[in-house]
Amino acid sequence: MIHKNFKNIDKVVFGRGSFDNMAGILAEKRNDPASSGTGFFLFVVDNYFAGKDLLKRIPAEANDIVKLIDVDPHEPTTEQIDALRDEVMNSKGIPAGVIGIGGGSIMDIAKAVSLMFTNEGSSTLYQGLNLIKNPGIYHLGVPTISGTGAEVSMTAVLTGPEKKLGLKCDWTVFNQVILDPELIASVPTDKWLYTGMDTYIHCIESENGTLNNAYSHAFAEQSLKLCREIYLGDKAGQTPENDDKLMVASMMGGLSLTYSEVGVCHALSYGLSKILHEKHCYANCLAFQHLEDYYGEGVRELKQMLVQHNVELPQGLSKNWSDEIITAMAQVAYNLPHMWNHAIGPDWKEKITLETIKDLYKRL
Ligand code: NAD
Ligand code: ZN
Numbered sequence: 001m002i003h004k005n006f007k008n009i010d011k012v013v014f015g016r017g018s019f020d021n022m023a024g025i026l027a028e029k030r031n032d033p034a035s036s037g038t039g040f041f042l043f044v045v046d047n048y049f050a051g052k053d054l055l056k057r058i059p060a061e062a063n064d065i066v067k068l069i070d071v072d073p074h075e076p077t078t079e080q081i082d083a084l085r086d087e088v089m090n091s092k093g094i095p096a097g098v099i100g101i102g103g104g105s106i107m108d109i110a111k112a113v114s115l116m117f118t119n120e121g122s123s124t125l126y127q128g129l130n131l132i133k134n135p136g137i138y139h140l141g142v143p144t145i146s147g148t149g150a151e152v153s154m155t156a157v158l159t160g161p162e163k164k165l166g167l168k169c170d171w172t173v174f175n176q177v178i179l180d181p182e183l184i185a186s187v188p189t190d191k192w193l194y195t196g197m198d199t200y201i202h203c204i205e206s207e208n209g210t211l212n213n214a215y216s217h218a219f220a221e222q223s224l225k226l227c228r229e230i231y232l233g234d235k236a237g238q239t240p241e242n243d244d245k246l247m248v249a250s251m252m253g254g255l256s257l258t259y260s261e262v263g264v265c266h267a268l269s270y271g272l273s274k275i276l277h278e279k280h281c282y283a284n285c286l287a288f289q290h291l292e293d294y295y296g297e298g299v300r301e302l303k304q305m306l307v308q309h310n311v312e313l314p315q316g317l318s319k320n321w322s323d324e325i326i327t328a329m330a331q332v333a334y335n336l337p338h339m340w341n342h343a344i345g346p347d348w349k350e351k352i353t354l355e356t357i358k359d360l361y362k363r364l
Helices: 018-030 053-057 078-092 104-116 189-207 214-231 240-259 264-276 280-288 292-308 323-334 337-344 354-362
Strands: 011-014 041-046 065-069 097-102 138-143 155-159 164-168 176-179
Touching: 011 018, 018 053, 018 097, 018 138, 018 176, 041 104, 065 078, 065 104, 078 104, 078 155, 097 104, 104 138, 104 155, 104 164, 164 264, 176 240, 189 214, 189 240, 189 264, 189 280, 189 292, 214 240, 214 292, 264 280, 264 292, 264 323, 264 337, 264 354, 280 292, 323 354
Parallel strands: 011 176, 041 065, 041 097, 097 138, 138 176
Antiparallel strands: 155 164
């Protein structure tokens, strides 16, 4: 038995208005003797905040770089990370640190680029577990939409020319995270639901598999309780109390899966993202609704949450997919043995074939 031994975030601040602690936190790091010595920071910020008040509250100094990034055209790519690293290195050298302000996409961009300032060549060389050779630079994450758990995870998921796979190692984990629930208040209802459902699915999948254990279970149990308070019943909805809860649920869901594993839904979701470029959380919802035979109770509950918030998922999508597309997605999903091993068991290859997975996609 291999026991998982993971690194946590070094420091976490939580609370409404805690964003404004950033200036003090960074002041200590700007001229930290352990840093590159250039004394400037790179801020990567979701373009959603262009022209918004939050942008003015970023404690950037004249020498810093604030980069607004549109995360909607595609999930973060290796090419995008390499280009950002090269551009900053060529103009001003290695920053004292990277600060990411945004959702899972921005969290992953901040984590990945912080590693690529100190590791030579393209980020495609490091997609996988423990391939990174040198520790990255200081990096701080500020989530503005909650659910993926990217703020707490040890991976920075990147889509490369060959694979969609994370830069995964201890050094990927943030040095500091600022959890300010005020920042997620502006998330539109559909995204609030899809991203929150990622947390919900993390917990259901973590709980239902061979790797679940008392440690992962405790996080999942609490996170599921919070999800039910946020999304079901009379107190459900986007309220300040629920935003506080969602930020915590996201972290705990992430911790749960870290010490257990995700399962069938995430395997299918990876195929949908890689081949059809569907976004992670939305792709999970598309797949999960059809997995009653794997996660019965969970599927029924998620559907109830969708109904309560008037969000409808499209049906009959697979009618428009060629056999070639379905096969390509099934190949991506099949090549995630750790997920099948957890969800089905060590003998999963006797139960799950490429054909089984193709049939699952045909349900969508
Ligand atoms: P995202 O970062 O892609 O953002 C989703 C949308 O929400 C965007 O349109 C964004 O502009 C908008 N948005 C963000 N904050 C907002 C706010 N406060 N108000 C209004 N709009 C806001 O969303 P995500 O779902 O958090 O992240 C998805 C990405 O995370 C994918 O690239 C996926 O691969 C990655 N991911 C990473 C991990 C990990 O462990 N590293 C885990 C799961 C997913
Ligand atoms: Zn997920």
